[in-house]
Amino acid sequence: MSYEEYLGFFQEDLLRQFGDHFAVVLLSTLLGTIVGVGAGILVRHHPGGREVVLKIAGTMLTVPSLALYALLIGILGLGWPPVLLALTAYSLLPIIQNTIVGLNSVNAAVLEAARGIGMSDRVRLVRVELPLAWPVILVGIRTAAIILVSTAALGAVVRGPGLGNAIYAGLNSIGSSVALYQVLTGIGGVVVVGLLLNALFFAVARITIPRGIRD
Amino acid sequence: MATGQADALLLVPPGAPVPSRVGTGLRPGFTRRLMTTPIVLALLLLALYLWVQSRDLDIVEDRTLTQGGVLKALAQHLQLVGLSSLAVLAIAVPLGILVTRPSFRRASPGTIAIASVGQTIPSFGVIVLFALTLGFGSRYVIYALILSTILPVLSNTIAGLQQIEPALKEAASGVGMTPFQVLTRIELPLAVPVLLAGLRTSIVLNVGTATVAAFTGAGGLGSLIVTGLVQNRDVITVVGGALTAILALALDHLTRMTQELLTPRGL
Amino acid sequence: MTETLIRLEQLSKTYPGHSVPAVESLDLSIPDGEIVMFIGPSGCGKTTTMKMINRLIEPSSGSIVIAGEDVTSIDPNELRRRVGYVIQQVGLFPHVRVSGNVGAVLRLLKWPADKIARRVDEMLDLVGLDPSQYRDSYPKQLSGGQQQRVGVARALAADPPVMLMDEPFGSVDPITRERLQDEFLRLQREIRKTIVFVTHDISEALRMGDRIAILGERSRVEQYDTPGNVVARPASDFVANFIGANAGLRALTLMPIDRKNLVPAPPEREGTRLVYEDDRPVGWCLAAGAATTRIQPLRLSAQPVLADALNQIVSSQAPAAVVVDDDGRLLGCVDMRAVQAAVVGAAGNGERSDLQMEGASGDGTG
Numbered sequence: 001m002s003y004e005e006y007l008g009f010f011q012e013d014l015l016r017q018f019g020d021h022f023a024v025v026l027l028s029t030l031l032g033t034i035v036g037v038g039a040g041i042l043v044r045h046h047p048g049g050r051e052v053v054l055k056i057a058g059t060m061l062t063v064p065s066l067a068l069y070a071l072l073i074g075i076l077g078l079g080w081p082p083v084l085l086a087l088t089a090y091s092l093l094p095i096i097q098n099t100i101v102g103l104n105s106v107n108a109a110v111l112e113a114a115r116g117i118g119m120s121d122r123v124r125l126v127r128v129e130l131p132l133a134w135p136v137i138l139v140g141i142r143t144a145a146i147i148l149v150s151t152a153a154l155g156a157v158v159r160g161p162g163l164g165n166a167i168y169a170g171l172n173s174i175g176s177s178v179a180l181y182q183v184l185t186g187i188g189g190v191v192v193v194g195l196l197l198n199a200l201f202f203a204v205a206r207i208t209i210p211r212g213i214r215d
Numbered sequence: 216m217a218t219g220q221a222d223a224l225l226l227v228p229p230g231a232p233v234p235s236r237v238g239t240g241l242r243p244g245f246t247r248r249l250m251t252t253p254i255v256l257a258l259l260l261l262a263l264y265l266w267v268q269s270r271d272l273d274i275v276e277d278r279t280l281t282q283g284g285v286l287k288a289l290a291q292h293l294q295l296v297g298l299s300s301l302a303v304l305a306i307a308v309p310l311g312i313l314v315t316r317p318s319f320r321r322a323s324p325g326t327i328a329i330a331s332v333g334q335t336i337p338s339f340g341v342i343v344l345f346a347l348t349l350g351f352g353s354r355y356v357i358y359a360l361i362l363s364t365i366l367p368v369l370s371n372t373i374a375g376l377q378q379i380e381p382a383l384k385e386a387a388s389g390v391g392m393t394p395f396q397v398l399t400r401i402e403l404p405l406a407v408p409v410l411l412a413g414l415r416t417s418i419v420l421n422v423g424t425a426t427v428a429a430f431t432g433a434g435g436l437g438s439l440i441v442t443g444l445v446q447n448r449d450v451i452t453v454v455g456g457a458l459t460a461i462l463a464l465a466l467d468h469l470t471r472m473t474q475e476l477l478t479p480r481g482l
Numbered sequence: 483m484t485e486t487l488i489r490l491e492q493l494s495k496t497y498p499g500h501s502v503p504a505v506e507s508l509d510l511s512i513p514d515g516e517i518v519m520f521i522g523p524s525g526c527g528k529t530t531t532m533k534m535i536n537r538l539i540e541p542s543s544g545s546i547v548i549a550g551e552d553v554t555s556i557d558p559n560e561l562r563r564r565v566g567y568v569i570q571q572v573g574l575f576p577h578v579r580v581s582g583n584v585g586a587v588l589r590l591l592k593w594p595a596d597k598i599a600r601r602v603d604e605m606l607d608l609v610g611l612d613p614s615q616y617r618d619s620y621p622k623q624l625s626g627g628q629q630q631r632v633g634v635a636r637a638l639a640a641d642p643p644v645m646l647m648d649e650p651f652g653s654v655d656p657i658t659r660e661r662l663q664d665e666f667l668r669l670q671r672e673i674r675k676t677i678v679f680v681t682h683d684i685s686e687a688l689r690m691g692d693r694i695a696i697l698g699e700r701s702r703v704e705q706y707d708t709p710g711n712v713v714a715r716p717a718s719d720f721v722a723n724f725i726g727a728n729a730g731l732r733a734l735t736l737m738p739i740d741r742k743n744l745v746p747a748p749p750e751r752e753g754t755r756l757v758y759e760d761d762r763p764v765g766w767c768l769a770a771g772a773a774t775t776r777i778q779p780l781r782l783s784a785q786p787v788l789a790d791a792l793n794q795i796v797s798s799q800a801p802a803a804v805v806v807d808d809d810g811r812l813l814g815c816v817d818m819r820a821v822q823a824a825v826v827g828a829a830g831n832g833e834r835s836d837l838q839m840e841g842a843s844g845d846g847t848g
Contacts, residue, residue: 062467063460064423070440070456074449113573115538116646117587117636118563131577146334153337154427157444164339171343171430180347187340194335210577212620 006181014166014185021162021193024152028084029145032091036144037137039092040099041125050100057093065090065151069158083152083160090151091144098140102133135209142201149194153186163189245475252468256461263457267450276450279442285458291434292462295353295425299360300418307365308410311372312398330370338363338424346431353433356425363424364417371413375406404479411474418470422463436462487676488512488535488644493544495530504530506700507544515674519687522697522704523724528680531701532646535678536565548644563587566637566645566675570652572629574621580606580632581617587640605635608673610665627658634666638673645677651686663690684725688713688732696721709736734789737824739782739805744814748801762810766800775799779806782813788824791816 007014036057043049060068065086072082106129114128130137156164163186170182267280278284313319338359345359379402387397429437439455442448490510496503505527512518520528533539535546537558545554553561574583584605585598593601603613609631621629630650637645651659667690670677681687687694688709696704696712698720705717713733716722725732747756747763753770756763765776777798780786782805791803795818802815 059464062419062463064419064426064463066423066426066437066440067456067459067463070443070452071460073444074453107573107576109569109571109573110575111573112538112569113567113633114575116536116562116567116569116573118559118561118590120559123590128575132575146331149335150337153339156339157441164337167337167340167343170347174347180344183340183344183347187336187344190337190340191332191335194332198331210620212579212622213577 001177001181003181006178007185010166010178010182010185014163014189017161017163017165018189018193021149021152021164021190022196024080024083024087024155024161025145025148025193025197028087028148029091029141031084031088032095032144033141035088036092036095036140037099040096040103040137044100044103053096054093054100057096060089061093065154066157069155069160073158078159080161082158083155083162086155087148087152091141091148094140094143094147095137096140098143099133099137102136102140103129105136106132131210132213135205135213138201138205138208142198145197145201146194149190149197153190163193242475248475249472252464256465256468259457259461263454263461267454270450272450273448275446276448279439279448279451280454285439285454288434288436288438288455289458289462291353291438292422292425292428292436292459295356295360295428295433295435296418296421296466299357299364299425300414300421302357302361303365303368303417303421304414306361307368308372311369311376315373315376330366333366336363338420339427342424342427342431351432353428356428356431356433360421360424360428364421367413367416367420368410369413371409371416372406375409375413376402378409379405408474408478411470411477415467415470415474418466419463422459422466426459485514486511487514487549488678489547490531490535491545491547493531493534493546494542495527495534495539496542503542503700505534505541506702508701508703510695510703510706512676512678513693514676516692517670517677517679517690519691519694520678520680520697521682521684521687521694521724522701524682526697526699527701528697529648531697532648532678532680535644536562536567536646538562538567563590563640564642564644566640566642568630568633568637568645568647568650570649572621572633572653574629574632574636576621578620579617580611580619580621580624583621583632584617584635584639586636591640601639602635605639606632608638608669609635611635626654627662630654630662634669638675643676645675647677647679649681650679652681652683659686666690685732685735688736696724731789731792734792734821734824735787737788739780739786739788739791739816741782741813743788743816743820743824744805745802745817745820747804747812747815748817751801754801756804756812763804763806763812766798768799777804779804779810779812781806781808783808788816788821792821795821 001009039053043053063071068086068089069082072085076082076085110128110132111124114124119127152160152162153164153167155162156168166182166186166189170179170186173179173182270276272280341363342356342359345355349355349358383401383405384397387401388394392400425435426437426440428435429439429441436455436459439458440452441455443450443452443455488511490508490512493505493508493510494503495505508531520532522528530539534541535548537546537553540558541554545552547553548565575586578586581599581602584602585593588598588601602617606613606616611628611631616624616628616632621632624632630653633650637647651662654662663686679690681690691709693706694709694712695706698704704724705712705721707715707717710733712721713725713736716725749755753767753772755767757765757767757774763777763779765774767774775798777794777800780790780794780803786805791805794803795801795816802817804815805813807813
């Protein structure tokens with residue numbers, strides 16, 4: 001079978017896997033952002049809390065993906081849930097770290113001026129600190145997403161979503177004419193997801209970062 | 216830091232041996248940092264062992280989770296990780312040094328683009344690809360592991376060397392050091408912390424990627440996980456997953472402590 | 483007698499862990515509509531004291547009364563929305579346009595959008611920035627001087643009765659600084675705010691202040707008086723040393739040229755005479771047959787000070803400074819004798835001629 005024939009034959013599956021891969025990365029990044037930015041905001045002024053949170057997030061990232069999937073199967077079963085939870089856990093370190101760094105590096109004079117005109121702490125966080133820290137936080141979110149793109153592939157082993165399934169299928173159909181196509185398409189597809197995500201983040205940065213703080 | 220070292224160099228006559236590290240290692244709290252993680256991991260191992268003992272194991276579980284079986288998987292895993300990591304060091308560090316030499320400056324922008332794409336290539340795919348094209352067995356897995364985990368060490372070697380102030384290197388050659396001496400006595404020691412951070416990332420990545428080796432007949436702790444999945448026995452899966460996690464954390468800790476020991480005092 | 487707008491009563495601040503207070507039992511009354519300069523050596527607590535007025539630093543003890551209201555315990559954010567605050571580094575919000583910066587307090591006060599927009603334009607005009615050109619700019623597109631004008635506009639937007647300014651012109655070059663000071667003084671003549679202005683520059687203090695509070699260690703008030711009195715009758719060695727050796731010259735910068743300082747143009751003497759063109763004085767002929775040394779006559783309506791006269795005499799090497807009316811016609815001259823008389827007079831009579839101070843005793847309380 002030629003490559004074109006292969007593509008035609010598996011088109012539906014591949015497109016679904018592509019979409020799923022994109023979706024699971026995006027969804028876990030989103031969840032990780034909510035949890036991570038929230039945690040970063042809470043601990044940014046407390047060195048003790050910071051250390052604990054960063055240690056936990058760092059430890060989770062150190063646990064290998066297949067191991068984490070394996071451990072979560074016990075609680076969550078197979079499929080989307082363990083992969084989604086594991087990926088969310090992986091996204092936390094870069095996001096929390098960048099949230100803390102971004103918020104703590106806002107210009108002191110700007111913060112003083114904000115206090116001086118009568119902004120309460122909460123208003124100041126929302127209208128001044130977060131917008132100014134956003135470029136750095138966004139970099140953290142993007143770093144996390146890129147990590148997730150390749151990590152998600154292994155989820156196929158626990159019946160998770162995504163292009164890892166094409167790779168896995170290739171492995172399981174060794175000897176057949178399409179095995180190699182499967183693996184290569186799987187790898188290529190993941191790279192394309194990565195490129196699309198990079199483009200997405202570029203667009204988001206362009207739209208959400210005001211010209212006044214764009215470098 | 217930088218000025219201090221440069222000053223020290225200026226006082227040394229050419230040809231005299233220069234200490235390459237201005238005192239390394241032990242910072243306050245080292246012992247606590249050294250011992251906490253191993254103790255926690257040991258406790259986790261104990262907990263795991265007790266949990267397995269407390270369960271009624273059926274035939275499949277019993278036969279898989281023998282002491283010999285588990286230790287064999289661990290040994291295989293360590294062998295894969297160890298060999299590929301050594302190879303990564305042997306390739307990435309010289310390559311990184313080469314790319315940062317003055318004659319190679321123009322390569323930069325292209326390398327960054329390649330690295331960004333390289334980061335997204337799933338290591339799972341690379342291992343399976345090698346298995347399909349080259350063959351099964353640990354040898355090809357090691358090649359795949361090298362390819363999959365070389366990036367952090369390479370980019371950190373480059374970053375670590377590039378962050379050194381040019382003034383420092385000038386001072387060194389001004390005192391009469393040959394480029395080789397500048398490299399070995401000034402640049403590399405200063406780049407060590409960043410380099411080791413990259414090695415740490417690489418090793419952790421390696422432990423995880425090596426779990427996939429189980430699919431291609433190279434054994435390792437991944438085989439426990441796979442057996443558990445295929446046979447639908449959660450106990451085996453959990454043991455495989457937990458051991459892999461503990462191994463990764465242990466190696467991460469080891470590298471972190473080495474990094475601290477080898478970081479020059481002044482940094 | 484001008485009413486007191488701000489009263490600081492036994493104000494103290496001791497930082498935790500420190501045995502010595504930063505500010506100790508300060509009593510001070512700040513009159514309505516005046517600029518009061520806080521000046522003193524580094525570490526004397528002048529900025530700390532100012533920041534206690536809008537409670538960016540909470541006092542350890544004592545009270546602050548503004549327009550009869552004790553504000554020591556009210557909601558600090560609410561207080562700060564009623565007090566304008568301008569700092570040296572300006573602190574404009576970089577992610578927000580000029581209009582957003584100027585309107586920041588108004589937004590906190592929940593003004594409707596169209597009212598905010600109108601007010602923003604009004605404020606930009608007031609500080610000398612063309613609204614149509616600047617309202618949509620971002621802070622990073624402005625020069626240091628322009629940024630500080632926006633800072634002042636932001637502070638004035640809600641029309642607060644009180645303004646606190648912490649070395650606001652400190653981070654621009656001297657030429658821009660002088661221009662900003664001039665414009666601010668002109669602005670103040672229009673809006674008559676009550677202003678507490680911290681500075682470390684004695685020239686700035688003498689130039690801008692209606693009153694100067696010279697603060698020593700722990701913000702002890704060494705002297706609280708008009709610039710003229712501070713220069714001419716320093717209350718202590720500390721103050722005298724602080725003013726510096728040029729007290730006499732400094733006094734000249736404070737004394738406006740009055741019609742009564744003027745003498746007729748000197749008659750020709752040894753070839754030196756005043757040169758006219760078109761009935762208007764334009765320069766001096768300093769020796770027989772020499773070319774005319776041109777000068778810029780001082781226009782009385784621009785309110786020149788004796789220092790300007792001295793400057794002209796010294797730089798033109800002429801016997802007197804020339805003062806003219808708006809048409810350029812000679813009103814009179816100020817010669818060295820007039821300048822000297824003024825300096826001598828300052829030693830015994832250091833009052834600014836445009837300030838009515840009944841019973842001025844120099845300590846400013848009540």
